[in-house]
Amino acid sequence: MPAPLKVALLGCGVVGTQVARRLLEHAEELAPRVGTSLELVGIAVRDAAAPREGVTGTPLADLLTDDAESLVDGADVVVEVMGGIEPARSLILRAIEHGASVVTANKALLAQDGPTLYKAADAAGVDLYFEAAVAGAIPIVRPVRESLAGDQVQRVLGIVNGTTNYVLDRMATEGLELEQAVKEAQALGYAEADPTADVEGFDAAAKAAILASLAFHTRVSIDDVAREGITSVTAADVAWAKRTGHTIKLLAIAERNTSDDVAGIQVRVHPALVPDEHPLAGVRGAFNAVFVEAEAAGELMFYGRGAGGAPTASAVLGDLVSVARHRVLGGRGPVESSYAALPVLPADAARTRFQVRLDVDDRPGVLAQVAAALAEHDVSIEAVRQSADGRADGSGDGTDLARLLITTHAAPERALAATVAALTDLDVVRDVVSVLRVEGA
């Protein structure tokens, strides 16, 4: 067997600890899969002396170091699970310059500066693998960049943030308001003390950018992603969604523009109504799932745990075996594929179906006025549901209020914005209660 490969681990949080433990505990299983043994030579942390749960008092403690540079310089493979932009970026680039292969779970860095990393790895002839950066344990990076390399991806719809899926699921099953559900998620450790990155969709947007880059062979950064979080979703929205056979999910969407006038792709994150028959509607709790539509393959879905120490470690270790095998047997994995260089279209170029809830005066002629306002902006109505005193919470006075639930055919985002403004101006419209996109129909 060839000489052992030296593995340097950067970061020792929940994921790093699991990666390190599994490297030690499963060394005998991993060696024949790689073709040589993997030697964990050190774990870089900010403060090697600080006590760490699951590390202090175990053999891992002896591997801790706060000299990340020296650790990187002596490694064959560097595994980065520290997160954040710096010092992760500098350490990854340093590792690549020293000829090490890199496995990273760093979605923020890849979504912000992926091409720099790709370019450096390509110049050095080393691997850059990042399965764990999107949807945790779910194999999705490899399937999209390798298994579907002979197909044409048309659309990716992903539930890629477990925290918001948990929150929306609790709202749906227990009737909770967003704030209560977030508190529950925090108590269970699914949400951070500051839940902004999750509930405002930043985390999902980074993953959307990575998936879009791979699916469409085009550079997409997080700045290209139109982003809307779940903070405006109410218990009433969720209840109405259920009544109309839908489930509200925060989706990361990357799609080819199918209209004739503008060629390009559109990448966005927002809450959406998903029909209950759609496979994504059934994704419960903190699970993730990515639904892919490809020209030849048709509909595919990948489902599993999107976060957590052990699941993320599974993805990291799968990558580690691949890059280590290349060092033993020669060869390299896929490099950046951005030849298509499709234009990334602005948010208002998207065409989507919408569901609009309005509180209106309950008298004859109102629907005609509302319909006329939609028609004026070329927004075509698919269905209308009208109910007197339709407030979900029953708080209406029952005398002169009606609730209109309008589902549109696919319409340009910009036309809808104009329509909503026009509806708000109508005397008969008391309130535009909510506007939600419908996806996956």
Place this chain on the structure above:
Amino acid sequence: MPAPLKVALLGCGVVGTQVARRLLEHAEELAPRVGTSLELVGIAVRDAAAPREGVTGTPLADLLTDDAESLVDGADVVVEVMGGIEPARSLILRAIEHGASVVTANKALLAQDGPTLYKAADAAGVDLYFEAAVAGAIPIVRPVRESLAGDQVQRVLGIVNGTTNYVLDRMATEGLELEQAVKEAQALGYAEADPTADVEGFDAAAKAAILASLAFHTRVSIDDVAREGITSVTAADVAWAKRTGHTIKLLAIAERNTSDDVAGIQVRVHPALVPDEHPLAGVRGAFNAVFVEAEAAGELMFYGRGAGGAPTASAVLGDLVSVARHRVLGGRGPVESSYAALPVLPADAARTRFQVRLDVDDRPGVLAQVAAALAEHDVSIEAVRQSADGRADGSGDGTDLARLLITTHAAPERALAATVAALTDLDVVRDVVSVLRVEGA
């Protein structure tokens, strides 16, 4: 760009035609993904002069040849989609000896003689890829043999035969008997004129063997797979399954033995009751899905189209891009991994939960006798449901017949066989109506 790679296609059925068409139509997209262009140099068929739908009168017709040997000898990559054992095996071995990489969709050949192919490919230093052999378009071979290479797979549960899933789905939704549902599947082209390979589970067994080999790093042939088809499943079974919150699915199962006394794996195909909450229960129509339980990753599911020309071509072309890239950039994909060499245990070593339906005399003391028969064979009862005149079809005379529905805890297959024999011998038992395994609980 390096010289084009010569691609030889063996077989021009539904899959072959789609592979050939997409190779020609998407040549411009494929070249930058491979690093050079792919030149389809010929399509070997038995009779090049015979008329072929979708081929005759198209540019593909000029590529037909009945000299497969010469075609193989001049190729860089050979794509085998003819199926069957011979001449597929000889042609693949010939291609490997000539230094060509091979992509095959041939589950029967791999399940019967995979190690011979692996060994030849390894000796010649070429790739052997076969994503399309299991579950059509669904990326499952690559995720199991690469993405999960750093994890320990514990169990694989797969709906890997679309024909039987369609048949069982129609039985569940329309109340059809098996024979009617099979006829419907034949009319729609989902089932062959002779449906034996599907309904008797041979097709699923081949895929189970391939998945088990990859998941457990152990050689598993189709002869190691305990196999039971769906031919004994009745409309009444399906109706009773629904009443108890289950859906009947034909499952391909590969699992590590978790009991203490015998180390090894168990691979089997049989119809099973799947709880409605399980993700596999919702897999409708001719779709496939593979559910994987791994130590670190937890539960994963892969879902999509398991058959058909275009979906299978998607998997073939993904493999083709991978093996072609290796020829351009160097390196090789995974080789056979059979180091674990776990014993494949016989069918009666499996431990499963069962649901047994009995027609019994409707009088006091019957349940006690039945329970005693189970206890005598160490089969522990989880739940009993008793109903007078319980025939699903209402044909009982209502005077002295009761239906017992017994769900057991996990019990060894051999204990259950003995129990069923003992129950049949009881005077109070009129009929053991059905015995079905429960999986995924």
